[in-house]
Amino acid sequence: MKCLIVGYGSIGKKHSHVLHDLQCDVDLVTSQMTNDFSCYSSIQQAFENNSYDYVVIANETYLHFSALTTLIKLRFQGIVLVEKPLFSTKEILPENKFKKLLVAYNLRFSQLLTTAKKFLQGEELISFSANVGQYLPTWRKNTDYRASYSAKHAQGGGVLNDLSHELDYSLWFCGKSLAVTAIGGHYSNLEIDSDDIYSVLMQCESCPIVNIQINYLDRSTRRDILIHTKNHSIYIDLINGVLNIDGKEENRYPDDIKNTYKLQHQSALTGDYQFFCSYEEGINVVNLIEKITEANHMKTWVKL
16 A cells, blocks of 8 residues: 655654554655655645555644645545544535545544443443543653644644544544533643633433543543443543443453554555544534534533
């Protein structure tokens, strides 16, 4: 497979090395200098010299739409994987001939989440709570957090975009959001102009109480889920790779999150799309982020 990765930040580097390990021929669109892969200054320049089967859009969120429209103008007909979130604002993508357009919510490939989702089939959900927090200044090694896109609202930064995995998998488990309210913004002394904390409460089609807590402030990194049904309690610790059901450890996958990147690309390359976030689902997350922001501003419930 001939692959092109657009963007070579921390996530672009991760995609490039995973695909290289999967025996793919990888090129980059980046302004950085690296001897590991062939580099081009633009998507157009890359396509002038090569043809590709698989393109990964991993640049800043606010540039995703223009990258996709460039691929459409180049009549690309392969597979496209766009890093999350799909867009920084709601956009309407022109008609295209992509073989498949996917959104890189790689946590859908977590063995913890897929095992829990299978266990919950036929169960009636009562509540779904997700918590994620990581201290932004220590998040990305050898990077000044103030210069990162996470710190910049105009580039699609802020916890709602950056940590939108929690929004996506909440909808994946709980169904379409019917109404949402929220409180959040920039409350800390971090030198950023984006939001650093949000608390979100939703009513969803398949779960009446969905509670999501996300922040850039947690010095003790956290990512976990607690689900109550009429018959069971399920706890998922994504950091330590543990699934508990009714207080007992059911499964342990120590490298679970790390493995999701490989599983995601393997599935895309082999045409197994069952766990992927689709383009339509990606748009739903972008729409939800807008409604959460509106609810926070209006201090009320907002219907979707």
